[in-house]
Amino acid sequence: MTREAGMALGRLSERAFAVVAGAWPVEPPAPDDVRLLLDSADEATADALKAAASRARDSGLGPRLVARALIEISSYCGNSCRYCGLNACNRLARRYSLSEDEIVESASRAFRAGLRTIVLQSGEDGRDTAELSAIIGAVKRAGFRPDAVDGAGYPAVTLSLGERPEADYAAWKEAGADRYLMRMETGDRELYAALHDGRGLDSRLACHAALRRLGYQLGSGIMVGLPGQSVSGIALDLASMAGGRYAMLGIGPFIPHPDTPLGDETPGDMGLALRATALARICSPWSWIPATTAMASQERDYRVDALLYGANVVMPNFSPAYARGAYAIYPGKRCAAESDDEQRPERATDSLRRLADAAGLAVDPGRADDAWL
Numbered sequence: 489m490t491r492e493a494g495m496a497l498g499r500l501s502e503r504a505f506a507v508v509a510g511a512w513p514v515e516p517p518a519p520d521d522v523r524l525l526l527d528s529a530d531e532a533t534a535d536a537l538k539a540a541a542s543r544a545r546d547s548g549l550g551p552r553l554v555a556r557a558l559i560e561i562s563s564y565c566g567n568s569c570r571y572c573g574l575n576a577c578n579r580l581a582r583r584y585s586l587s588e589d590e591i592v593e594s595a596s597r598a599f600r601a602g603l604r605t606i607v608l609q610s611g612e613d614g615r616d617t618a619e620l621s622a623i624i625g626a627v628k629r630a631g632f633r634p635d636a637v638d639g640a641g642y643p644a645v646t647l648s649l650g651e652r653p654e655a656d657y658a659a660w661k662e663a664g665a666d667r668y669l670m671r672m673e674t675g676d677r678e679l680y681a682a683l684h685d686g687r688g689l690d691s692r693l694a695c696h697a698a699l700r701r702l703g704y705q706l707g708s709g710i711m712v713g714l715p716g717q718s719v720s721g722i723a724l725d726l727a728s729m730a731g732g733r734y735a736m737l738g739i740g741p742f743i744p745h746p747d748t749p750l751g752d753e754t755p756g757d758m759g760l761a762l763r764a765t766a767l768a769r770i771c772s773p774w775s776w777i778p779a780t781t782a783m784a785s786q787e788r789d790y791r792v793d794a795l796l797y798g799a800n801v802v803m804p805n806f807s808p809a810y811a812r813g814a815y816a817i818y819p820g821k822r823c824a825a826e827s828d829d830e831q832r833p834e835r836a837t838d839s840l841r842r843l844a845d846a847a848g849l850a851v852d853p854g855r856a857d858d859a860w861l
């Protein structure tokens with residue numbers, strides 16, 4: 489590890505400690521410090537980042553691992569993000585939309601496995617607002633447990649449905665939704681516009697503002713290794729997200745999908761994605777950070793690595809088997825090959841415990857809400 493990298497890490501660790509200790513105002517992390525560490529691929533830096541990220545996570549949220557059940561409710565999408573296999577122009581994509589019964593049945597399997605958060609994710613499919621409100625209510629009722637360990641009888645429902653009018657977000661909040669995930673993917677305006685036909689970053693940030701106004705626990709995040717993305721850009725994104733007090737932050741490597749305009753591009757570097765995860769953690773000790781499915785879908789499963797680099801969430805997939813294969817935002821998605829057997833409560837619990845043990849964490853069976861609430 490170079491002396492400069494050591495000094496940068498010291499400054500960021502000091503900031504993380506001040507954040508956790510509530511010592512305000514805290515200076516935002518300097519993007520130059522973050523960039524220097526992102527660029528340091530040596531083993532000594534990796535070890536120091538892992539140690540600092542684990543300390544930041546354990547001080548901010550405790551040495552806990554939580555699981556959120558992912559249900560991919562529709563693969564239809566009217567949008568055309570150039571990196572995504574579900575983009576509207578991909579005629580080879582398999583499209584489906586789960587009924588309310590299928591969604592509630594999937595959620596019920598997750599509840600039987602002890603999970604207390606359901607993440608409903610889809611492309612921008614234009615599903616009727618009231619229909620989705622009814623689904624949210626049905627999922628909440630299906631998971632009601634008067635003896636819940638965290639004292640919250642109803643489970644948490646997280647939505648990840650893309651950009652919609654504020655009135656829709658308000659209706660879903662009213663119906664019981666708690667959280668919303670909407671990654672910005674990149675904060676570089678030019679790159680964002682080049683990747684999202686007809687959409688600009690401001691439209692996404694306006695949705696974030698609306699979701700905050702309505703009281704959602706908000707999640708953002710970035711993709712690492714996008715064509716045209718610089719390390720300085722990633723550093724700026726991590727530093728700006730640290731100032732945003734996001735309840736959840738997702739960092740995933742870019743995986744080119746062959747049926748998209750970016751199909752021939754080089755995949756994102758896993759080492760860089762892991763360092764970005766550690767730096768997201770050090771800059772944002774209070775955020776829930778998943779070991780993303782994209783990290784599990786490499787030449788090997790990198791989720792334990794991500795946990796060692798400061799992540800503290802896994803998102804087992806509870807979609808029906810036919811949907812897991814069809815929801816191909818990128819190729820080789822790890823859970824696509826799994827059978828329904830993987831979702832049996834004892835298998836899901838074992839798998840969670842194995843991941844937690846490997847990372848030295850304890851499984852937290854609660855909802856794990858925003859630490860700032």
Ligand code: SF4
Binds near residue numbers: 572575611
């Ligand atoms: S990333 Fe989301 S909004 Fe964009 S094309 Fe894919 S499913 Fe649609």
